[in-house]
Amino acid sequence: MTILRAQGVTKRYGGLLALSEVDVAIEENEFVALIGPNGAGKSTLLNVLTGLTPPTAGTIELGGRSITKASTHARIRAGLGRTFQHGRLFDRLSVLENVMVGAANRPGRSEAQLESAARTSLERMGLGHLAPSRISSLSYGNRRMVELTRALAGEPRILLLDEPAAGLNSGEVEDLMTRLRAIRSEHRLAVVLIEHNMGMVMRLAERIVVLNFGRKIAEGTPAAVQADPAVLEAYLGAGSSYAAD
Amino acid sequence: MADLIQLLTNGLALGSVYALAAIGFVIVYSATGVVNFAAGQFVMLGTFAGVAMLLNAGLPMPVGYAAALIAMALFGALFYLVVYLPLRTSPVVTVIIGTVAIGITLQNAALLTFGSWPFRLPSPFEGMMIEVAGAVVSVHALAVVATTAVMIFLLWLLLHRTAIGIAMRAVAQDVKAARLMGLRVQWLLAFSWILGAVLAGVAGLMLGPMWFADVNMGDPIALKAFAATVIGGFGSLPGAIAGGLFVGLAEVLGASYISSAYKDLIAFGIMILFLLVRPQGIFGEPIQDRG
Amino acid sequence: MALRVLALAAYLAIGLALSVSVSEYTLRLLNLATISAVAVIGLNFAFGYAGLISLGHAAFMGLGAYILAILTTQAGWSPWLATLPAILGTGLAAVVIGVPLLRLKGHYLALATLGLNVSFGIVAANWIELTGGTNGIAKIPGLSLFGHAIEGERPFLWLSLAVVAVLAVLASFIQRSRYGRAMMAVRDDETAASMTGINVTATKVSAFALSAIYAAIAGCLFATHVHFISPDDFNFAHSITFLSMLIVGGEGTIAGAIIGAALLTFLPEWLRVLGESYLAFFGLMMLAILIFMPTGIVGLLSRFRRSAKREAPPAPASSGEGART
Numbered sequence: 001m002t003i004l005r006a007q008g009v010t011k012r013y014g015g016l017l018a019l020s021e022v023d024v025a026i027e028e029n030e031f032v033a034l035i036g037p038n039g040a041g042k043s044t045l046l047n048v049l050t051g052l053t054p055p056t057a058g059t060i061e062l063g064g065r066s067i068t069k070a071s072t073h074a075r076i077r078a079g080l081g082r083t084f085q086h087g088r089l090f091d092r093l094s095v096l097e098n099v100m101v102g103a104a105n106r107p108g109r110s111e112a113q114l115e116s117a118a119r120t121s122l123e124r125m126g127l128g129h130l131a132p133s134r135i136s137s138l139s140y141g142n143r144r145m146v147e148l149t150r151a152l153a154g155e156p157r158i159l160l161l162d163e164p165a166a167g168l169n170s171g172e173v174e175d176l177m178t179r180l181r182a183i184r185s186e187h188r189l190a191v192v193l194i195e196h197n198m199g200m201v202m203r204l205a206e207r208i209v210v211l212n213f214g215r216k217i218a219e220g221t222p223a224a225v226q227a228d229p230a231v232l233e234a235y236l237g238a239g240s241s242y243a244a245d
Numbered sequence: 246m247a248d249l250i251q252l253l254t255n256g257l258a259l260g261s262v263y264a265l266a267a268i269g270f271v272i273v274y275s276a277t278g279v280v281n282f283a284a285g286q287f288v289m290l291g292t293f294a295g296v297a298m299l300l301n302a303g304l305p306m307p308v309g310y311a312a313a314l315i316a317m318a319l320f321g322a323l324f325y326l327v328v329y330l331p332l333r334t335s336p337v338v339t340v341i342i343g344t345v346a347i348g349i350t351l352q353n354a355a356l357l358t359f360g361s362w363p364f365r366l367p368s369p370f371e372g373m374m375i376e377v378a379g380a381v382v383s384v385h386a387l388a389v390v391a392t393t394a395v396m397i398f399l400l401w402l403l404l405h406r407t408a409i410g411i412a413m414r415a416v417a418q419d420v421k422a423a424r425l426m427g428l429r430v431q432w433l434l435a436f437s438w439i440l441g442a443v444l445a446g447v448a449g450l451m452l453g454p455m456w457f458a459d460v461n462m463g464d465p466i467a468l469k470a471f472a473a474t475v476i477g478g479f480g481s482l483p484g485a486i487a488g489g490l491f492v493g494l495a496e497v498l499g500a501s502y503i504s505s506a507y508k509d510l511i512a513f514g515i516m517i518l519f520l521l522v523r524p525q526g527i528f529g530e531p532i533q534d535r536g
Numbered sequence: 537m538a539l540r541v542l543a544l545a546a547y548l549a550i551g552l553a554l555s556v557s558v559s560e561y562t563l564r565l566l567n568l569a570t571i572s573a574v575a576v577i578g579l580n581f582a583f584g585y586a587g588l589i590s591l592g593h594a595a596f597m598g599l600g601a602y603i604l605a606i607l608t609t610q611a612g613w614s615p616w617l618a619t620l621p622a623i624l625g626t627g628l629a630a631v632v633i634g635v636p637l638l639r640l641k642g643h644y645l646a647l648a649t650l651g652l653n654v655s656f657g658i659v660a661a662n663w664i665e666l667t668g669g670t671n672g673i674a675k676i677p678g679l680s681l682f683g684h685a686i687e688g689e690r691p692f693l694w695l696s697l698a699v700v701a702v703l704a705v706l707a708s709f710i711q712r713s714r715y716g717r718a719m720m721a722v723r724d725d726e727t728a729a730s731m732t733g734i735n736v737t738a739t740k741v742s743a744f745a746l747s748a749i750y751a752a753i754a755g756c757l758f759a760t761h762v763h764f765i766s767p768d769d770f771n772f773a774h775s776i777t778f779l780s781m782l783i784v785g786g787e788g789t790i791a792g793a794i795i796g797a798a799l800l801t802f803l804p805e806w807l808r809v810l811g812e813s814y815l816a817f818f819g820l821m822m823l824a825i826l827i828f829m830p831t832g833i834v835g836l837l838s839r840f841r842r843s844a845k846r847e848a849p850p851a852p853a854s855s856g857e858g859a860r861t
Contacts, residue, residue, distance in 0.1 A: 052727060076733035088728035090721045092788065101721050104714040105733025111713060154733060280643045282776075331827040337642050338589055338787075342780050343826045350819030357813055464773075468654055471647050479644070506662040513651040513658075520648045521636050 002064075003028045003079075003158050003190050004049070009058035011044055011214075018044045019055070020214045026158060026190050033193045033205035037234075040211040042194045043085065046160050050082050051075050063157065077105050081156025081189075085163050087143045089135045095146050096122070096131040102150035121153040124186070125179060141172040145179070152183065158190040165197045173200060180204060202226070210234075250380035252497050258386035260493020261393035262288075262452045266466055267473040267485035268400070269444035275417040275480045276437035277329060282341050283348035285467025287442055291317055291449020292458045293355055296364045306369055314446050321442025325435045348463065355460040366453025389451045396447060397486060404482075413437060469496075472516040478526025487527055491515075540708060543791055544701065551697040555690055563689035565801055570696035571757045573797035576781045577700070577707050577790055578750020583779065584788040585716060586743035587723030588638060591775045592649030593751050595656035598770025600626045600752025601759040605673040606666060615679050615760050623752045630748030634741040653772040660767040672766025679760045692761055699757065703750060704790050710746070711790070719743045720788075784825050786834030795833050 004026040011019040019041045026032055034042050047053040049060060051072040059068045067075050076082075090098050099118035103109065109117065122128050125145055130138065138146065144164060151159060164180075165173045177200060184191065195201050201208065201222070208225040210218040212234045218225055225231055270284040281287075294313035298304050304312055324347075332343045370384035404410035416423040416433045424430050448466075456462060473492045477484025492512045500508040519526060554566060575597050582588040603622040607613040633652065640648050660667045667673065679686045679695065686695050710716045718739045721729040730736050759765050777800065785796020803821065807814040829836050 050731065052730075071735070072727075072730040073733050073735045076731060082731050084728065084731075088725050088731075090717075090724040090728070092720045092724055093717060097717055100714070101717050101729075101734070102732045104717070114714065150732060280646070328823065331823075335826065335830060337646070338583070338779065338783065339826050339830060341589070341591075341643070341646060342776065342783055343823050345776050346780070346819045346822035346826070348819070349822075350816045353813065353816035353819065357816065468650075472651065475644075475647055507658060510655055510658050513655045517637075517648055517651050517655070520640055520644055520651075524640060524644055 001028050002026065003030075003062070004192075005061045006045075006049060007059050007061075009045065009048055009060070010056045011041075011048055011053065012056045017214050019048065022058070022211070022214070022216050024209055024216070026192060028157070029184070029188055029190055031184060031191045031193070031204055031206045033195060033201040033208045034211065035195065035198075035201060035208060036211035039213075041214040042211055043162060044214075045211070046082065046162055046192075046194065049160065050080060073105075076154060076156075077107075079157035081151040081154055081159040083144070083147045083151050083159075083161050083164060085166060087140070087147045089138075089143055089147055089150070091135045093135070094131070095127070095133045095135065095138070098135065098146060099150050099153045102153035105154045118153055121149050124182075125149045125152075141168050144168065145176070148179070152187065155187075156189055158192065160192045160194075162194050163196065164193070165195060165200055173197065177204060246378075247380035248501075250378055251382055252501055253494070254377070254380075254382040254386045254390075256494035256497035257490060258389040258451075258455065258493070259497060260490035261389050262448045262455070262489075263466070263469045263473050263493050264486045264489025265393055265396060265444050265448035265451075266470040267477070267489045268397075268482060269441040269448070270470050271474060271480060271482055271485045272437055272444070273441040274474075276413060277333070277434050279329060279332075279340055279344070280337065281441075282344040282467065283324075283328075283351060283463075284441075284445065284470055285463035285465070286348040286351040287317075287320075287445035287463075288449040288452065288466045288470075289355065289460065289463035290320060290351060291446035292366060292453040292462065293359055293364075293449075293460070294446060295366050295450045295453050296359065296458050299367060300364060310450060313450060314443055317442045317446030317449075318439045321439035322435060324442065325438040329434070329438060352460055352463060359458075359460060361460065363457035363459040364453075366450070366458045368454035371454070385454055389455070392447070392451060396444070400444075400482075409433070409436065469493075469512060472512045474526075475516045475524075476519050476526055478528035479524075481526065481528040484526050484528035544705065547704075547794065548697065548701060551693075555693045555697070560689055563693055565805060567689055567693050567696055567761055569798045569801035570693065570700050571754050571761065572778065572781060572801060573700050573794045574696075574703055574757060575751050575754035576778050576785070576793040576797045577703055578747040578754070579778050579782050580707070580747075580787065580790065580793045581710070581719065581743045581750070582747035584782060584793070585711065585719035585723060586740055588740060588744060589642065589646040589779075590649045590744070590747065591646050591772060591779065592653040592656075593747065593778045594770040594772065594774035595653040596626050596630060596748040596751035597755040597758065597774070598656060598660065598765075598767070599629060599748075600755030601765045601770065602660065602667060602673070602755075603752075604756045605676045605759050605765050608677050609673055609675060615677050615756075619753075619756045622756050623749055626752035626755075627745045627749040630745040631741055634744040635737070638737070638740045638744060650772055650775070653770075653775050657767045657771050660770070667767070670767060672764060672769075674764045676759045676763045676765065678763065686760075696757055696761075699753070700794065703753065704794065707750075707790050715739075715742070780822060782832075784822070784829075784832055786832030786836075789832075789834045792832050792834035799833070 002025050006022060006024045009019055009022045022045060034045065036042055044053065048055045051070060059066060061067065062075065062078050062080060067078060090101065093101065096118055099121055100114045103114050103117045119128065119131060122131055127142070127145060127149060130142060130146070135143065148164065165176055168176060180191065193201065193205065205222055208220065208222055209216060210225060210231050217234055218228045218231045266284060266288050269287065270281055273279055273281050291313070294316045295309070298309035298312045299306065328343065328347050332340050335343070368385040370388055373384040374381050375384055404414055412428050413433050413436065415426065415428060416430055420430060469492050473488030474485055476491055477486070477488030495511045496508050499511045503511070555563070575593060579590065579593050582590050600622040603625050604615065604618040607618040607621065608615050637645070637648055661670050686692050718729070718734045721732065721734055722736050722739050726736050758769070781796035781800045782793055784800060785794065786792025804814060804818050807817050810817050
């Protein structure tokens, strides 16, 4: 069953076409990577999907219901989850409280239930010992893991990750990949991953969507996308540093 | 008709004073980012600098005016050192409260020095009236409008035709880039405070003969200057002029044609309306001509 | 938790001890301080938690006071009964005003709320049939409890101390609930807050309305304490004073709100020994406090507490540098 469907999504900023008639469908429990060179429109697409940016044209459905006009918080409550490129946490709240904020979007939980849900989420991510810490005391890697935990605590049906590995060292990237695999086996949720780290994309993704200049230029299994001449020309050719490592 | 001409003249004169006060406020804001809640006290000090030089020291008029403005320039420099520098990295609220606090000090220092009894600051055109299209208007009011026009022209020359003015505009647009270009940013920021204080001083010297010189006059002027700034567009110099004239005219015409009790409600009502509907004010893009 | 119970006990002990030991004049000041504390604890919701710079808080206090004064003196209501419409009406007004106004941020919101406060003063001073204009409303009846009139400074202080205690405990519960966390999340990062399912607009409006409700309670206390109100009691200078109290005490903390209210009520009185220039010195002292104690008294205390902890043997490596508590 399709959990998230975007059809004909177009975003125009003045004369600039950031997204042009993009169609994306994400199946339940699927792991999709969204790739493309810088400026391809990946983050814009995420912003349109989460309601931060209204699309110029197109429709978005979540679980079969239109959310094209819904506010961001309503989309989150309907099952969307997202992390940001640079890890945006609430500095005045502790780690535990940050995760409790995420857990609170499921209705009808008491304060005690919120706290235990948040603690469980932190334990699962191996961050239990950080619960009372202040955000300012966290390492960059831990900040990003706490943000991921906060998004998971909201029990999303589909999680959008905006370059979760950016700025992490190789050990942290390995750890992140292990966590992401574990999350999928434990939570039954779909993941959309924006990532420049091709090694990570090829190892995790079941399907890859390629954007270039705001258009979807390819879509398919990692092997098929890697062999697609359009991708090689437009994307890998544009910056060989992105080639699989 | 004669009434209307008289009202328009008085409204434009009052509006000119508000405009100058608002310009002083905007120059400081766009250069330093400080929302100066003591801006009204600056104008009050300008009036009392006039009182001190013309009445207390008995200086002749041109000398007295010059001395008062020099005193205001020194005050601007002092304010830069004592208030701006220590608070320059503080959050907006702290700056607001800090400038209010120093405003309380200024007001009470003036009270201690000059007492609570209002003064009558003389005008060079004391008691002079002329007839314009059948209406009798005061020469002082016309002189205020003319002086303001000259001040705005001089300010425009300063900002567009002199090295220091062009550097100030660069700082207002991007402090970091200005620093990279080798501009001495701290001196330019200090100069903005001095310029702001001098403009407030001119406003105060012109306002003195229109109102009574009263140590409590600062707050009402500050509120009008804020309204003018918001209506015109925060950070925009043409906006401050348009907003100031608008608030002055609204006050004088509103008092006469609508209700003298509610005359101030017009300015604040319109200010709030602007904030809700068009928070960027009349002059929407305050990027190009910030002081 | 233990610290909060201790703070509450200390507050009540100090308040009661003062109430039986100080002069009538000091009692009056203490009453003004506790009434301000109610307003400032309220302002802490809007500014301390949700980050909304309001320079119109005194107008909400005034609205509550005027509703109570008009209902008691002109419609003959009992003061207790009149507090209900005073509080609810003010809260409702804050919602109606907040929905359009709270889209503004920073100094724009500060100036808009300032304009609101000035407008409130103009209306209160000129709607003479209802408000008595600048002459104000006199002979507002006092409160009574179990048939005993709460008259005189000392009994009123007991009442107001109790009101502050109850409202502080309530505020503390709200702070530690999902609603309090949502307010702080919105202040820290609106976009990230909406991305955790928080309705940003609703959160801001509730924080604003809650702060107005506390202000209205302060207004009711003020009206029944002084028995007389006029527009000057609620002008924008008072709004700035409330914000100063919160910042000097320590924004974002309930203890800070109470300490700031008490300190800024008494500081000018203590400075009176300086003679006529005391207000000029008061301004300078405020500036010095803002420069040298940017996080307020509570911020300073908690920094001491944290650095003391750090010097203790099992220094936790993760104890942060963040100044707010």
